[in-house]
Amino acid sequence: MSVLSALRSLDRRWIFLGVALLVIAPLVFGFHIAPVLPSHRSKGYYDAIERVPEGSTVLFAGDYDPGTSAENYPMALATARHLMRRNLKIVALELYPAGPPLMDQVFRIAGAEYNKRANVDYVNLGYKVGNEIVMSSMGTSIPATFPVDNNGVPVTQIPVMKGIQNFQQIKLIVSVSAGYPGTKEWVQQVVSRFHVPMVAGVTAVSAPEYYPYLQAGQLQGLLGGMAGAAEYEVLLHKPALATRGMDAQSLAHVFIAFMIILGNLAFLPQRKKERS
């Protein structure tokens, strides 16, 4: 049996094993391959938050769940740290049912680091069913759309919500999104109607969909997947989960690219034979 025919009949589980080993090795042994260099997309994200005047209110939509937390959680945590470091007030909400506990965890960690208190410096309004209808309704009244926060406290009794009526009081929207409903819907329903500046951190699989929004200026910045989150962490000078995962990511990518080339080389002679 030739090498090429052996490759053609290679059990795919060997490839799974190869990817697993290449992901585990850099994490266990802690070696680094290449530095993470921020792109203009992540710089735009960082700069947009830097431009918001201190003390202003930012709407933080954490529209993701555990299925994509490997990508969205690092960017959400880095964003919360950045917002708190800049003394911005945070009003958070989630349009994914499993989002509230993840965002609570983000605020617990970042809040402890920057001495920020729940309901005074930030509030998590929690999950609300309705997708675009929730966004549209918030344009009329945020307190009417979210009468109570995630813990059942009436928003009228929450200090950070004082004076917040609708998007007019919001200086920036941050959307950390896993798909639908998420960044696309925030752009369509809120940015285009209420003209609030917006940045987005999205999963890598959905990132190409948002490049046109970035190019057209509807988004000020964009973090795409774990790589985007790592770039943002570098800009914040606070390397965390995403930066640590990038070496494993790079090794796995090289291996997959190598296997794609090898796979094509293995099947090329067979295809030629079939054609002739």
Next chain:
Amino acid sequence: MHLSTSLSIWIAAFLTLGIFSFLYRDNPVYKLCEHLFVGVSAGYYVVLTMTSSVWPDMIEPLFKHFSANSNYLLLVPLFLSILLFSRFFPRGDWLSRWPIAFILGVYPALRITGFGQGDLVEQIHGTILPLWVPGDLGTTIGNVLLIVGLLSTLIFFFFSKEHKGALGGAARLGVYFLMVSFGASYGYTVMARVSLLIGRVMFLLDNWLGVLRF
């Protein structure tokens, strides 16, 4: 190595490994994990929707503060919600068409207006670009590529005339732009899937086994 002493971490680790075991072959442990996931997700969703939306937005205003706040309009969604359950009764299941018709009316309207404002108008506006930017060759090339890519891809999706001659050439160019776009999407998809694997591996190595070295 610092093995976790938390029961929830051990359960999560078992479920993660159980799902990963499918990569070797289908097995009863994988099926158990899968069924657990479906059941827990459904239960979680029902309870969360009740506590975060149905209770504070409808039940409480209707039954606790009805007279105080004049929430008469809420009777309409309550009535429509009850009609949805008529699907369980064959003789009256046609009643469920009214709330469904309401939903079908509202959602497309919201999405069409959102698409028109957010995508159509703004995206056309975003492609009105100068084809020559003095002193900035990179932006010039980028703008030209964007316009050529946009027009040729649009021509590829123009089916009212046979793709021959100049039209065929432009459509073929559009295919190449689409190929590049699919390639980029595929690359990002690989990155997304590897990121998810890294997330779980980090959990197993750090939270469960405590062997992660940073």
